Amino acid sequence: MRQVFNDFSLSALVAGFVAVLVGFASSVSIVFQAAQAAGADSHIIVSWIMALGLGMGLTCFFLSLWYRSPVITAWSTPGAALLVTSLGGVSYPEAIGVFVFAAILILLTGVSGLFDKLMRWVPLPIACAMLAGVLFKFGLSVFDSMESDTFLVSTMLVTYLVSKSFVPRYAILFVLMAGVVFVIARSDSSMMSSIPLTIGELVWVGPEWNLGALIGVGLPLYIVTMTSQNIPGVAVMRSSGFQTPVSPVISWTGFTSLVLAPFGGFAFNLAAITAAICAGEECHKDPKRRYISGLSAGIFYLIAGLAGSSVVALFSIFPHTMIAALAGIALLGTIGANLKNAMSDDTNREAALVAFLVTVSGVSFFGIASAFWGILFGVICLLISNVSFKAS
Structure with a gap:
């Protein structure tokens, strides 16, 4: 623990907090919709939030501490979106059975080492291009948000540019402070009093097995979690220089999903967007000290899980434009670093560009998200280019 105290930095603490703020506020509404689609009442919805918060908190904290790198986990947002549209006609206990089934598949994938082997076949420029494609829309969202909330977003952007020049380590802290002050200044002074101070409660429901639901919902849940979340998550770690073993981390997310599935923890995986916040230079100049952001995110996720509905109500105060801009x-x-890594090598540039464009396009075949197809198309282009070069 003495080493942790020595490595502590305010910028890493803030990076962890921003990751949790963005992770919760950007997609908690989708989780609500998924729980409602499963037939959950208000008590079970709070159980979902608590289970997800505890699962992410424990995995972020202990995996980051063990590997001394920012291992950021998240709930499966595309998985939640899938559940919203796929759970019609499925009872709540059968939905729990779906979560357990998907968790077992994730756990087996991690234990077998198969996912780690597959990721080793992906060249770094292709992975960086895919990651840049995944993050690209978040960069655009700054200016999309500026159109609808000009003064708030402009204030945050100017704050970033100025603080980046003078105090780069704390630039995001100043951006967050500027956004919060702006929102409070233009809001009703009584808005904080409307937040309930309650602690969530876990509700256990045993699984029931429906073969149609397992194949029709459980298998797609597993596929979108692996392709849309874990692949970009690994790309974040690799592009930031962290060689954290993938298979054990995937195994732990699968095990956590398995344990918390009866309480509503439908799927855990490596984070991509929030992990990028914690793994970059804005977190800390020294990569060896960035794991503090993982510990910070873990603590804040635990608090969010325990507080349940209180934290959800708190996050709802901040407008979508502020969260998107942040x-x-x-x-x-x-985004800039990954574009540079992807395009710097002439040999891989065209294949990396294809991977980037396919990912940005958002195309989806067979229900599998564009991040997977970006890597696949990029690798295919690279293989064809290499064969053509050797033939000539």
Whole structure:
């Protein structure tokens, strides 16, 4: 613990907090919709939030501490979106069975080492291009938000540019402070009093097995979690220089999903967007001290899980434009660094460009998100280019 105290930095603490703020506020509404689609009442919805917060908190904290790198986990946002549209006609206990089934598949993938082997076949420029494509829309969201909330977002952006020049380590802290002060200044002074101070409660429901639901919902949940979340998550770690073993981390997310599935923890995985916030230079200049952001995120996720509905109500105070701008500004450096890594090598540039464009396009085949197809198309282009070069 003495080493942790020596490595502590305010910028890493803030990076962890921003990651949790962005992670919760940007997609908690989708989780609510998924729980409602599963037939959950208000008590079970709070159980979902608590289970997800505890799962992310424990995995972020202990995996980051063990590997001394920012291992950021998250709930499966595309998985939640899938559940919203796929759970019609499925009872709540059968939905729990779906979560357990997907968790077992994730755990087996991690234990077998298969995912780690697959990721080793992906060249770094292709992975960086894919990641840049995933993050690209968040960079655009800064200026999309500026159109609808000009003064708030402009204030945050100018704050970032000025603080980046003078105090780069704390640039995102100043951006966050500027956004919060701006929102409070223009809001009703009584808005904080409307937040309930309650602690959530876990509700256990045993799984029931429906073969149609397992194949029709459980298998797609596993696929979108692996392709849309874990692949970009690994790309974040690799592009930031962290060689954290993938298979054990995937195994732990699968195990956590398995344990918390009966309480509503439908799927855990490596984070991509929030991980990029914690793994970049804005977190800390020294990569060896960035794991503090993982510990910070873990603690804040635990608090969010325990507080349940209180934290959700708190996050709802901040407008969508502020959250979108905060995420985009925090990721500007990461987007630029990954584009540079992807395009710097003439040999891989065209294949990396294809991977980037396919990912940005948002195309989806067979229900699998564009991040997977970006890597696949990029690798295919690279293989064809290498064969053509050797033939000539």
